Amino acid sequence: MSQTSAPRPPAHDATVPERSAAGPKRIIDCDVCVVGGDVAGLVLAGDLARRGRDVVLLAIAGPSAAVPSWPLDSVIAPGFPLSTLELSGRVGRDDAQELLILSAQAAEAGLGLIERLGIEIGPRGRLTVARAHAAEDLYREHELRQELAPDTTVFVGAEDLAALLGTQTFAAGLGVVPAERVRTASLIAALEDAAGAAGVRFVNAEGALSVDLKGVRKYLDMANQRVRAFQVAVCGPAAFARLGSGVARLPRAPWVSGSFRLPGSNAPYAGLVEEFGLTGLAYHFDGDRLALAAQSALPVMTRVGAARVLRRHAAEVYPVGGGLVEGARARSLPDPGGMPMLYEGERGVWYALAPGAGSLGLDFLAARMIVGAIAERDDRIALLQPFATGGLSGWTGRVARFAAFWHLRLAARLHMEKGVPALAPAQEPDVPAPLPAPATASALARRSVASAASASRHAARAALHAASGWASGLATRAASEGSRRRRRAPVEPHGELEDEAPPQRR
Structure with a gap:
């Protein structure tokens, strides 16, 4: 007796019953599911679809939710926030050179895609600046970059830098080539x-x-649908936060951002300016508007506090005075330790997270390397495996960031104090010095408070230096823990007992 079976439902968008009281779920089958609609996720999804893959992009709260409320424009440029010297120390000179070359190729490919999409770019330029205490380190960075990736940086001296930026705060600068400012919202809409x-x-x-x-x-x-895929790519901070710490850990750092109006400002340079090091500030000009962002030691809870921190950072560079801070806001940005978190977790699951905000060069690099791993079986994504753990998290990460932040701030302040010695007022030789006034109770109290404050500052500096060394030791230990486990050679059975002589009785 023959039986006729019902026609099989299509492979895509099939609705089948599930064992749930919520009713049937919509099943969506695909080759690759991209979680996160940021720049890296959109470029990755579009490139794989053009190569013939069936791609589903799982947008977090809508396709355009990845546009950050960030006053600074994004910049597409080669390189990494981590210094080249430290990068060479972590992965070796040859791998560091290959990573720099891959970054330059991704930036050029990204600029080509942006031009084909018709997105307006500019002003041109990305300038890394250093104060006097870090100028020598920045020059060494330039020399090493010229050895590993020639013609990608230009060193700028103090006089030229002051003419470009209209400030005497910085002693050296390093221009990155090529570099272009891009409006993030326009780019994401075109990529969608x-x-x-x-x-x-x-x-x-x-x-x-x-x-x-x-x-x-x-x-x-999800509530009423299920996506089934053979490959999954998790891209961007929204996707990391949505999946939870059990799947993908998201290290963060506190930042504040806003803008000032500076009528009559004469800074001819309109590119992005970033301070050298992992804790600093970033800003650019749009006419007389100064858009600025700065990292803080601890999270700022209120807009008033964010405006106060911004004004303190901006006053070190430009005379903002007590001007109104527009759009002051505190937020937490991804902080995977100066390098992108780009790796394969479980088999067929890829993770991509760029540090900070607006690093389009790293977004294009992440998309390019994941596409190569999926479509071409390119294994160069393993070059970034040492940075897969990201930065320290929890209280250990907070203490490490706090100590590193104040270590650099105090180093700059101490260098400024040593560079400008205090001059005693000149006295007339014929006029005798006045006798000291008798100390009153209020004067003694003020003097004791001043001495206590001075002692507290010295103690805080010593404690922060000690904490910085302790935190950097923890970071080095955490980064090398995985490599030590992989490289540990098997121990021969009873190998240690045969070499050790047994104790003898007398």
Whole structure:
């Protein structure tokens, strides 16, 4: 007796019953599921779709939710926030050179894509600046970059730098070539249109999101739909935060941002300016508007506090006085330790997170390397495996960032105090010095408070120097823990007992 079976439902967007009281779920099958609609996720999804892959982009709270409320424009340029000297020490000179070359190639490819999309770019330029205490380190950075990746940096002296920026605060600068400012919102809107035209399907991740990424086929479950994919790429801080710390850990650092109006400002340079080191400030001019962002030692809870911190940082560079801070805001930005977190976790699951905000060169690098790993079986993504752990998290990470921040700030302040010695007022030789006035109770109290404050400052400096060394030791130990476990040679059975002589009795 023959039986006729019902026609099989299509492989994509099939609705099948699930064992849940919530009703049937919509099943979406695909080759690759990209979680996160930031620049890296959109470029990755569009490139894979144009290569013939069936791609679903799981947008976090809508496709355009990745546009940050950030006053500074994004910049596409080669290089990494981590210094080249430290990068060479972490991965070796040859791997550091290959990473710099890959970064330059990704930046050039990204600029070509932006031009094809018709996105307006400019003003041109990205300038890394250093104060007097770090000028020598910046010059060594330039020399090493010229050896590993020639013609990608230009060193700027103090006089030329003052003419470009209109300030005497910085003693040296390092220009990165090529570098272009890009409006993030315009770029993401154009990338969404391009990805949709290439065949990428957008799915809004509303409500709770649970994932199972262990097997050959990966499952991403939402309230009324399930995505099944063979490859998953998690891109951007929103995706990391949504998946939770059990799947992807998101190290963060506190920042404040806002803008000032400086009528009559005469700074001819309109590119992005960043201070050398992992804790500093970044700013650029738009006419007489100064958009500025700075990292803080601890999270700032209020807009008033953010405005106060911004005004203190801006006053070190330009005469802002008590001007109004527009759009002052405190936020936490990804802080994976100066390098992008770009690695393969479980088999077929890729993670990409760029440090800070607006590092388009690193976003294009992440998309390019993941596409190569999926479509071309390119294993060069392993070059970034030593940075897969990111920065320290929890209280250890907070103490390390706090100590590193104040270590650099105090080093700059002490250098300024030593460079400008205090001059005693001149006295007339014929006029005798006045006799000291008798100390009153209030004068003694003020003197004791001043001496206590001075002692507290010296004690704080000593403690911060000690904490900085302790924190850097923890960071080095955490970074090398995985490599030590992988390189540990197997111990021969009873190897240590045969070399050691047994104790003898007399």
